[in-house]
Amino acid sequence: MRGTGIKFMLAAASVAVVAGTQASAETLTDALVLAYRNSHLLEQNRAVLRAADEGVALSVATLRPVVNFIAQGLYQDPATASTYNKNLYGSLALSASMNLYDFGRTDNAIKAAKEQVLATREALVGVEQQVLLAAATAYLNVRQNMQTVALQQNNVNVLKQELKATQDKFDVGEVTKTDVAQAQAALAASQAALVAAQGNLQVSREAFKAAVGAYPGQLAPPPRDPATATSLAAAQSVAQKLHPSMLQSQHLVAAANYTLQRAADGANPSLAAALKSGIDNKSNTGTSLTLTLTQPIYAGGQIAAAYRQAAAQNAQVKAAQMQTALTVSQNVGNAWAGLEVARASITANRQQVSAAQVAFDGVREEAKLGSRTTLDVLTAEQTLLNARVSLVTAETQAHQAAYNLLSAMGLLTAQHLKLGVPSYDPAAYYNAVRHAPASGFSSQSAALDRIMKRLGQN
Numbered sequence: 001m002r003g004t005g006i007k008f009m010l011a012a013a014s015v016a017v018v019a020g021t022q023a024s025a026e027t028l029t030d031a032l033v034l035a036y037r038n039s040h041l042l043e044q045n046r047a048v049l050r051a052a053d054e055g056v057a058l059s060v061a062t063l064r065p066v067v068n069f070i071a072q073g074l075y076q077d078p079a080t081a082s083t084y085n086k087n088l089y090g091s092l093a094l095s096a097s098m099n100l101y102d103f104g105r106t107d108n109a110i111k112a113a114k115e116q117v118l119a120t121r122e123a124l125v126g127v128e129q130q131v132l133l134a135a136a137t138a139y140l141n142v143r144q145n146m147q148t149v150a151l152q153q154n155n156v157n158v159l160k161q162e163l164k165a166t167q168d169k170f171d172v173g174e175v176t177k178t179d180v181a182q183a184q185a186a187l188a189a190s191q192a193a194l195v196a197a198q199g200n201l202q203v204s205r206e207a208f209k210a211a212v213g214a215y216p217g218q219l220a221p222p223p224r225d226p227a228t229a230t231s232l233a234a235a236q237s238v239a240q241k242l243h244p245s246m247l248q249s250q251h252l253v254a255a256a257n258y259t260l261q262r263a264a265d266g267a268n269p270s271l272a273a274a275l276k277s278g279i280d281n282k283s284n285t286g287t288s289l290t291l292t293l294t295q296p297i298y299a300g301g302q303i304a305a306a307y308r309q310a311a312a313q314n315a316q317v318k319a320a321q322m323q324t325a326l327t328v329s330q331n332v333g334n335a336w337a338g339l340e341v342a343r344a345s346i347t348a349n350r351q352q353v354s355a356a357q358v359a360f361d362g363v364r365e366e367a368k369l370g371s372r373t374t375l376d377v378l379t380a381e382q383t384l385l386n387a388r389v390s391l392v393t394a395e396t397q398a399h400q401a402a403y404n405l406l407s408a409m410g411l412l413t414a415q416h417l418k419l420g421v422p423s424y425d426p427a428a429y430y431n432a433v434r435h436a437p438a439s440g441f442s443s444q445s446a447a448l449d450r451i452m453k454r455l456g457q458n
Contacts, residue, residue: 035135038213093278115255122248243410
């Protein structure tokens with residue numbers, strides 16, 4: 001009974017009944033849109049980008065004055081206290097300090113932070129490509145498994161008829177018990193293959209839900225493959241210019257250059273100003289203005305070590321950029337080859353299906369005349385089934401290869417695919433925080449409050 005229940009559940013999955021109340025994606029475009037809207041991975045990396053945006057604000061803030069309220073109290077033991085302070089002394093003061101000039105260190109820090117923001121934006125585009133590619137892959141896998149289940153189910157039905165026909169022939173003495181056993185064995189193997197196909201479908205449905213955010217319903221055939229490039233060289237050229245990994249590496253190199261320059265300026269002096277005004281408990285008031293020029297003379301090797309560290313990191317990101325270029329070109333080449341092989345396989349598999357169909361029809365007719373055995377018919381049926389399954393697999397691989405190539409070129413984005421879904425604006429939050437607004441004190445802070453509410457942070 002338990003095996004029957006499992007078999008029933010898998011059969012239900014084979015017709016793709018939607019579990020739960022979530023909406024199903026009927027087309028590949030629907031699936032891509034849902035994946036873009038529902039992806040927690042995208043949300044996670046958008047938060048990473050907003051954190052990088054704040055890095056610019058933190059660097060900008062170091063150029064601003066810092067104002068503090070200071071309250072001090074002093075109590076002295078009566079044995080040591082003087083008559084003047086009578087054991088207790090207090091003061092209130094406002095102090096303001098500001099870095100006036102540091103010979104470009106802060107400016108380079110701001111520029112490096114901006115390049116980090118741009119690099120993180122490209123990383124977000126890369127994540128978007130991963131999300132959309134996973135959704136497309138999940139969609140195509142479900143479609144393939146649905147078709148495979150249908151083929152396996154049809155094969156079971158055919159073999160049941162074949163077993164009945166063989167049994168009838170055995171009853172009248174036309175065939176032997178061996179023929180019946182062969183038909184029974186073929187049917188059992190086909191039923192096992194059907195259960196396996198149903199299991200694969202169930203697994204692919206779960207992968208679809210993880211990638212898209214909803215279980216699949218009856219999926220429409222995939223649309224025409226998106227345009228990629230006319231040649232491998234053209235595809236690689238596009239990837240070198242537009243792939244997010246390439247653009248990210250360029251911004252990381254720029255950030256490393258600014259960081260290296262900042263480290264080189266570490267031995268330069270800095271000029272700061274401090275203003276303090278206050279009153280004590282004796283109503284004594286005072287105001288002071290201090291200018292401080294600081295010139296490092298000896299820092300225990302810290303400045304030199306910081307420079308060497310920045311130089312090593314600079315060399316690291318430049319080497320990584322060259323490696324990224326090689327990897328991007330290699331991935332495009334692999335994807336291009338995969339697409340060509342898959343498309344060639346479709347043509348070959350269609351010819352195989354056509355020939356296997358003719359062979360099966362002929363063998364079955366010859367078996368009726370007694371010139372072919374039951375085993376010949378079963379073998380021809382299995383060959384035809386294998387050819388049909390191979391054709392479904394080849395068609396799926398061709399669609400998958402097209403999206404792999406688009407991703408390798410850096411073009412698998414919601415904007416390029418024209419999904420019609422509102423795209424996340426990476427500049428909106430940055431523009432609201434890049435001048436380091438303080439809450440409630442500027443128009444930028446008001447804009448930031450509105451953005452935070454839309455993001456669900458307030």
